Amino acid sequence: MEKERMLGLFLISRWMEDVERGNPELVSSAVYGYTYEGRNITLLKLGLENPEGREKKVIWVDCGIHAREWIAPAFCQWFVKEIVHSYSTDKKLEQMLQNLDVYVTPVVNVDGYVFTWANNSTRRWRKSRSTPPPGSSCYGVDLNRNFNANWGTVGVSFDSCSNTYCGRSAGSEPEAKAVMDFVGGMLNKTLCFLTIHSAGQLILLPYGHPEISAPNYDELVSVGKAAAEKMEKVHGMGYTVGTSPQILYPNSGSSRDWARLVGIPFSYTFELRDKGEFSHLLPEEQIQPACEEAYAGALSIIAHVHDKAFSSGSLPNAAVSGLALIIWSSVMTVFLSTGVLSLTRHSSHEMTANIFHILFGPFTHREIEQQGASGSQDTEEGDRSRVNEGRLQRVRKRQTDERRPHSNQASHRPSPRGATVTQWHQPADDCQTRQQVCCTVCGCDSLLMKDM
Numbered sequence: 001m002e003k004e005r006m007l008g009l010f011l012i013s014r015w016m017e018d019v020e021r022g023n024p025e026l027v028s029s030a031v032y033g034y035t036y037e038g039r040n041i042t043l044l045k046l047g048l049e050n051p052e053g054r055e056k057k058v059i060w061v062d063c064g065i066h067a068r069e070w071i072a073p074a075f076c077q078w079f080v081k082e083i084v085h086s087y088s089t090d091k092k093l094e095q096m097l098q099n100l101d102v103y104v105t106p107v108v109n110v111d112g113y114v115f116t117w118a119n120n121s122t123r124r125w126r127k128s129r130s131t132p133p134p135g136s137s138c139y140g141v142d143l144n145r146n147f148n149a150n151w152g153t154v155g156v157s158f159d160s161c162s163n164t165y166c167g168r169s170a171g172s173e174p175e176a177k178a179v180m181d182f183v184g185g186m187l188n189k190t191l192c193f194l195t196i197h198s199a200g201q202l203i204l205l206p207y208g209h210p211e212i213s214a215p216n217y218d219e220l221v222s223v224g225k226a227a228a229e230k231m232e233k234v235h236g237m238g239y240t241v242g243t244s245p246q247i248l249y250p251n252s253g254s255s256r257d258w259a260r261l262v263g264i265p266f267s268y269t270f271e272l273r274d275k276g277e278f279s280h281l282l283p284e285e286q287i288q289p290a291c292e293e294a295y296a297g298a299l300s301i302i303a304h305v306h307d308k309a310f311s312s313g314s315l316p317n318a319a320v321s322g323l324a325l326i327i328w329s330s331v332m333t334v335f336l337s338t339g340v341l342s343l344t345r346h347s348s349h350e351m352t353a354n355i356f357h358i359l360f361g362p363f364t365h366r367e368i369e370q371q372g373a374s375g376s377q378d379t380e381e382g383d384r385s386r387v388n389e390g391r392l393q394r395v396r397k398r399q400t401d402e403r404r405p406h407s408n409q410a411s412h413r414p415s416p417r418g419a420t421v422t423q424w425h426q427p428a429d430d431c432q433t434r435q436q437v438c439c440t441v442c443g444c445d446s447l448l449m450k451d452m
């Protein structure tokens with residue numbers, strides 16, 4: 001079972017290594033943080049050298065903040081794959097990659113994601129895996145309520161057993177802090193922040209608090225609607241555009257809101273398929289279409305941002321000074337904390353998704369064995385050792401960070417040159433898919449019906 005648990009992460013990690021090794025002119029990687037349990041939080045950076053040597057701007061894309069939303073990490077991989085496969089024949093894309101560096105994190109909540117692979121009863125875990133606060137036995141924090149944006153004011157719970165538990169304080173969780181530290185270190189050049197979730201078929205824009213409006217709200221809406229139109233053209237699926245209070249529910253402490261609050265002009269949450277029928281357990285046949293339409297939407301936004309920055313000039317950026325931001329944020333937090341604290345509605349629709357079957361082809365038991373053999377993670381003892389080592393790493397990193405201006409100076413590993421072309425699809429073999437494994441172990445009905 002431990003091998004099963006590590007398989008999802010193993011496949012993504014191996015894919016990241018392959019795509020970097022196979023495309024050294026375009027792709028590099030960096031570890032920019034560590035999870036509560038000490039796992040790496042890794043991004044892929046996609047960008048070409050600017051022929052005129054100009055400073056490049058940044059686009060941020062992250063997936064997998066909520067552990068059970070498996071379509072999100074799948075999208076991040078699809079997004080990278082599409083760019084890798086098409087940039088050399090697509091002049092517009094090539095130009096954008098000469099002006100922009102696109103930072104893609106396939107899985108932010110790595111601990112939670114690993115936990116969802118453990119067994120059917122953990123498949124719908126949403127939060128991180130930090131240990132319970134004193135007096136509680138409930139693990140985890142909703143990382144998308146832990147960012148420093150009107151934290152704790154609306155649409156959250158202070159009950160650690162809740163799925164929307166916002167943590168002890170803004171940025172108390174290492175995963176949220178890693179994103180804030182890394183992106184916060186390059187605010188002056190970051191134009192766009194896309195964070196990918198499921199489900200609901202929504203494009204959400206700032207802010208989650210009903211009493212705050214983004215200064216460029218109208219433009220955020222029009223750019224979002226243009227993306228939704230592009231998405232609908234792919235497979236006919238409709239996506240609704242608006243703020244979270246308008247079309248979903250009020251919330252606070254989201255990464256999307258944090259990004260806009262600190263001055264990134266374009267910030268969106270994508271809630272991918274579907275509208276509730278299967279929700280987080282998206283059927284296998286919908287995985288690729290969902291990724292295809294989301295790619296069209298993301299590219300639409302990125303192209304708008306690029307053209308605005310590099311063709312016609314000024315963005316509404318934002319570049320709020322650090323002091324002004326802190327003052328404003330504090331004032332707003334005090335003001336908003338007097339408002340009503342409401343619990344978010346929560347989707348209870350869940351379903352299964354065999355993303356890797358689509359992305360990689362079926363995996364094999366041999367791969368599982370290789371994964372188990374590659375380390376000591378397949379025992380609880382090994383896991384504990386690794387976790388302890390991870391905590392040590394965090395301490396060491398904290399000590400190192402104190403000597404650095406920003407933690408986003410994490411070193412980029414150089415890509416080995418002359419490597420073979422990326423192997424995107426794993427070889428199809430006589431093997432069981434993840435879905436089949438789940439069904440074999442405890443039955444598809446129980447997988448669909450059982451609640452957390």
Ligand SMILES: [Zn+2]
Pocket residue numbers: 065066069144197198
């Ligand atoms: Zn989510």
